[in-house]
Amino acid sequence: MTAEPRVLVVGYGTVGRAFHDLLAAGAQDLARRYGVKPRVTGIVRSRGAWLDDDGLPPGATLLAKRRTMTVEEAMEKARPDVLVEITPTNLRTGEPGLSTIRSALARGIRVVTANKGPLVVAYRELTELAAKHGVPFRFEGTVAGAIPTLNLYDHALRGNPVVRVDGILNGTSNFILTRMAEEGLEFEPALAEAQQLGYAEADPSADVDGLDAAAKLVILGNHVLGLDLRLADVRTSGIRSITSGAIRLAAANGWSLHLIASVSPEDGAEVAPRLVPRGSSLDVPGALNVVRFTTAHAGPFTVIGKGAGGKETATAVLSDVIAALVD
Amino acid sequence: MTAEPRVLVVGYGTVGRAFHDLLAAGAQDLARRYGVKPRVTGIVRSRGAWLDDDGLPPGATLLAKRRTMTVEEAMEKARPDVLVEITPTNLRTGEPGLSTIRSALARGIRVVTANKGPLVVAYRELTELAAKHGVPFRFEGTVAGAIPTLNLYDHALRGNPVVRVDGILNGTSNFILTRMAEEGLEFEPALAEAQQLGYAEADPSADVDGLDAAAKLVILGNHVLGLDLRLADVRTSGIRSITSGAIRLAAANGWSLHLIASVSPEDGAEVAPRLVPRGSSLDVPGALNVVRFTTAHAGPFTVIGKGAGGKETATAVLSDVIAALVD
Numbered sequence: 001m002t003a004e005p006r007v008l009v010v011g012y013g014t015v016g017r018a019f020h021d022l023l024a025a026g027a028q029d030l031a032r033r034y035g036v037k038p039r040v041t042g043i044v045r046s047r048g049a050w051l052d053d054d055g056l057p058p059g060a061t062l063l064a065k066r067r068t069m070t071v072e073e074a075m076e077k078a079r080p081d082v083l084v085e086i087t088p089t090n091l092r093t094g095e096p097g098l099s100t101i102r103s104a105l106a107r108g109i110r111v112v113t114a115n116k117g118p119l120v121v122a123y124r125e126l127t128e129l130a131a132k133h134g135v136p137f138r139f140e141g142t143v144a145g146a147i148p149t150l151n152l153y154d155h156a157l158r159g160n161p162v163v164r165v166d167g168i169l170n171g172t173s174n175f176i177l178t179r180m181a182e183e184g185l186e187f188e189p190a191l192a193e194a195q196q197l198g199y200a201e202a203d204p205s206a207d208v209d210g211l212d213a214a215a216k217l218v219i220l221g222n223h224v225l226g227l228d229l230r231l232a233d234v235r236t237s238g239i240r241s242i243t244s245g246a247i248r249l250a251a252a253n254g255w256s257l258h259l260i261a262s263v264s265p266e267d268g269a270e271v272a273p274r275l276v277p278r279g280s281s282l283d284v285p286g287a288l289n290v291v292r293f294t295t296a297h298a299g300p301f302t303v304i305g306k307g308a309g310g311k312e313t314a315t316a317v318l319s320d321v322i323a324a325l326v327d
Numbered sequence: 328m329t330a331e332p333r334v335l336v337v338g339y340g341t342v343g344r345a346f347h348d349l350l351a352a353g354a355q356d357l358a359r360r361y362g363v364k365p366r367v368t369g370i371v372r373s374r375g376a377w378l379d380d381d382g383l384p385p386g387a388t389l390l391a392k393r394r395t396m397t398v399e400e401a402m403e404k405a406r407p408d409v410l411v412e413i414t415p416t417n418l419r420t421g422e423p424g425l426s427t428i429r430s431a432l433a434r435g436i437r438v439v440t441a442n443k444g445p446l447v448v449a450y451r452e453l454t455e456l457a458a459k460h461g462v463p464f465r466f467e468g469t470v471a472g473a474i475p476t477l478n479l480y481d482h483a484l485r486g487n488p489v490v491r492v493d494g495i496l497n498g499t500s501n502f503i504l505t506r507m508a509e510e511g512l513e514f515e516p517a518l519a520e521a522q523q524l525g526y527a528e529a530d531p532s533a534d535v536d537g538l539d540a541a542a543k544l545v546i547l548g549n550h551v552l553g554l555d556l557r558l559a560d561v562r563t564s565g566i567r568s569i570t571s572g573a574i575r576l577a578a579a580n581g582w583s584l585h586l587i588a589s590v591s592p593e594d595g596a597e598v599a600p601r602l603v604p605r606g607s608s609l610d611v612p613g614a615l616n617v618v619r620f621t622t623a624h625a626g627p628f629t630v631i632g633k634g635a636g637g638k639e640t641a642t643a644v645l646s647d648v649i650a651a652l653v654d
Contacts, residue, residue, distance in 0.1 A: 022624060026486050034485065140483070146625030148483030155482035156467070156475030158361065159353050159645035279606050281631050297349060298473030298639040301632025304608050305625070312625040318486035327654070 008080035011087035014310030042078030094121030114141030138320035146312035147305040164264035171287035172207035209238035221263040335407035338414035341637030369405030421448030441468030465647035473639035491591035498614035499534035536565035548590040
């Protein structure tokens with residue numbers, strides 16, 4: 001491995017720019033710790049492509065010369081050691097990320113992605129393609145943002161199989177439920193508040209109807225439990241019909257209501273509003289995410305942290321890029 | 328690496344036997360997942376040594392022929408690929424583990440340990456010795472039992488530096504404080520209950536005076552923050568003087584009292600009883616452990632799980648053994 005590996009970034013939205021910033025700001029530290037100094041030598045986004053063998057600085061897409069080329073052409077010209085795929089997610093087709101990842105892996109290029117779409121549509125195909133070509137393919141950023149889940153499983157639980165995973169995988173819906181519980185708000189005003197604060201999008205469906213959580217659960221179940229789930233296999237219900245009265249009643253009896261995602265070989269995969277004991281490890285407030293792994297030999301353990309945000313997700317992408325280069 | 332690497336177990340108490348059981352029971356699964364089938368070809372304990380090139384089954388020290396030899400002789404004869412050091416902990420001298428680990432690393436033998444003593448006494452020396460000889464040296468089981476902390480940091484947080492660590496690292500004292508809070512017990516009766524239930528030892532000093540937590544904090548601070556701490560650097564106070572009245576008063580104001588271990592480059596290392604907000608991620612009940620990493624780029628994230636127990640600690644040892652062999 002060259003000491004200055006070449007990174008091609010495909011998709012350059014919030015996460016892509018945050019990744020580029022982190023990589024540039026951390027370059028010295030990464031070189032010292034891991035012996036590599038990755039640099040972005042190509043960026044492809046919908047409005048153009050930017051290539052520079054000497055490395056593109058953050059902000060290059062505002063300043064440097066724009067070219068027009070396909071992702072395939074960019075792979076040819078930029079000759080990346082690792083391709084970072086972070087275009088917008090399409091949970092139905094997986095595109096455009098799916099085609100890009102297929103092509104990169106077939107060329108023997110390492111791939112890191114934070115895009116759930118390709119994995120939800122073609123988990124087995126892509127992981128097998130990577131194995132066939134002997135090339136790292138990593139996607140920590142697809143699940144629970146900054147919280148290590150997939151890498152935690154890969155590296156810290158050998159010989160202690162995971163038998164079940166439960167968690168809160170969507171921070172937006174958890175934020176809404178927390179506000180309903182704290183302030184006695186009904187769903188619609190709590191959603192409006194989440195939208196005002198930037199936690200929820202104008203079309204909140206993926207968050208509040210459980211689809212986003214279901215997509216993450218598919219990836220977790222396939223990776224950690226070795227299942228072969230698709231999105232359609234997840235029994236999914238959301239939080240639109242939850243009332244503040246139901247939350248109040250639950251609270252009076254020592255329970256909190258959350259949108260819980262669960263998967264096990266026996267029970268399959270489900271995303272649904274559930275009561276959990278107040279103060280238990282799954283009872284986390286606001287926009288946090290939580291993942292509880294139930295292990296065969298050491299009971300459950302739980303990871304809690306920020307599940308979303310461009311910079312947060314970018315930390316997972318950067319960790320994966322380093323791992324793909326040095327492991 | 329041979330497909331059937333040889334393991335020498337030094338120390339064969341609760342953790343050692345649980346490790347041997349897990350390894351034997353999981354052999355097929357490990358071979359399938361990781362392509363290695365480690366077998367215990369040597370056991371050295373205070374009452375004798377057992378060696379068999381074909382592999383010793385769990386229970387071998389009851390059934391098979393005992394020999395008398397030093398650990399050094401056993402290393403010569405058993406020619407292990409990895410040495411597992413789990414003799415009793417001595418936080419003052421690190422012995423006998425320290426000498427064993429030194430000798431094994433100098434011979435180029437991979438070492439896995441769950442023994443805090445050698446690391447508290449000679450963290451830098453041992454990690455540098457391992458690096459010098461290019462041999463893996465892993466010790467996940469020394470901190471927070473079954474909860475991945477050191478491996479989590481190594482593998483899932485590259486490019487996102489940890490700036491502070493806080494946690495509850497001693498389950499016994501947390502169990503006592505939980506019982507005092509729940510039942511209004513004073514310290515002495517709560518300790519007696521913990522001793523009856525097997526959570527506390529006849530001499531509870533290491534647990535209730537904070538020394539055990541301080542030792543784990545030394546290892547965490549040195550590994551995760553790159554510090555050079557010794558046990559004497561940790562400002563340590565325990566829970567003997569806590570009263571149920573103080574806990575009740577705190578609870579009435581929305582706080583819980585725990586023995587919290589904290590370390591950062593700025594504030595140094597400290598173990599002391601502290602108030603934390605009820606329901607916050609550090610407020611875990613009973614014999615659980617919790618570790619909160621504060622990261623530079625993605626805020627805090629928290630890991631909660633079982634911090635002690637022979638089988639739980641053995642899962643960390645087994646995960647490290649696999650990692651030492653295949654990474």
